[in-house]
Amino acid sequence: MSFWEKLEKPIFALAPLSGVTDSPFRRICREFGADVVYSELASTTALAHNPRTTLELLRFDESERPYVAQLFGYNPEYFAKAARLVTEVLRPDGIDINFGCPVPKVIRQGAGASLMSNLPQAREVISAVIENTHLPVSIKTRIKSKEIEISAFLEYMAGLDIKALMLHGRTLTQRFSGPIDIEKTREARRHFSGILLANGGATNAANGIELLQQTGADGVGVARGALGRPWIFREMKALLNGGPRQPIAPADIFRVALKHAKMAEELKGRRGMLEMRKHLCWYIQSVPDAGKIRKQLAGVNNLGDIQEILDSIELP
Secondary structure (H helix, E strand, O other): OOHHHHOOOOEEEEOOOOOOOOHHHHHHHHHOOOOEEEEEEEEHHHHHHOOHHHHHHHOOOHHHOOEEEEEEOOOHHHHHHHHHHHHHHHOOOEEEEEEOOOOHHHHOOOOOHHHHOOHHHHHHHHHHHHHOOOOOEEEEEEEEEOOEEHHHHHHHOOOOOEEEEEEEEEEOOOOOOOOOOHHHHHHHHHHOOOEEEEEOOOOOHHHHHHHHHHHOOOEEEEOHHHOOOOOHHHHHHHHHOOOOOOOOOHHHHHHHHHHHHHHHHHHHOHHHHHHHHHHHHHHOOOOOOHHHHHHHHOOOOOHHHHHHHHHOOOOO
8 A cells, every 4th residue: 555545635745846846945834834835846757867956855754744746747767767766766655657747848759747748668667667666656737738638648558557646727728827616626536547637726725625625636736826825734733624714924924935935945055045035935926025124035045034034024
């Protein structure tokens, strides 16, 4: 039995997001109740040819488990090498294959959502990963890529041991905006017997629970809804259980932001501080005069800078 089948339902997952879901952010989200966390997108081409930097990107802390490493690419041979390397060196809890990324530079490689539209190649890729790891393999897709809808995709992949599917309820052409197609997500259940996670549009706790209930999925994958608000996982669970909504106070937001920044600095040094700038701007989006504060946070270089700016904010 894979870890997916052992998780209590509904499952609330931190979905993969390039440049965002690194180890410090995953740890913060786990502390706020995320049941499973995904890595940033990792290139199988890089892992097959010059893996050092990408392996560092995928490294994780034991506190992050269950942790899923997500791979993207096009070449089944590279996926096979990457799967073996990740399994033997990193030992995550699972490996996920990206069939949903709409970013142009990924699409041009025939990867991400573009790979979803190439059914024979997609099946070869999934088979290559399954055959080269003992870890549970999952996939992340969209409801449609070019002319291929999710039902046709899943029918073509029938017989492969895919443990979980995170399904973004938008098409490739929609990218990250527009309405979520609830019916297409519900329809996917008729073609897939594994764990189904609904994804897309969970911008707050209420939207996340609505997505869960309307789709009938086993859980929800949250990405952009967690930016600056990692407590969204705690809020969704409270809302689902009928508990009172407990808004997080600005002082607590600052404490979370500082804790996040400290982990980023410890793990990545100055690069971690530079990467934290965007997170800090997300954290203070609900604070009065956020625009002015954002300009200051966009230039921080160390923890002292962050502390000084946050201390200068007058809280209500």
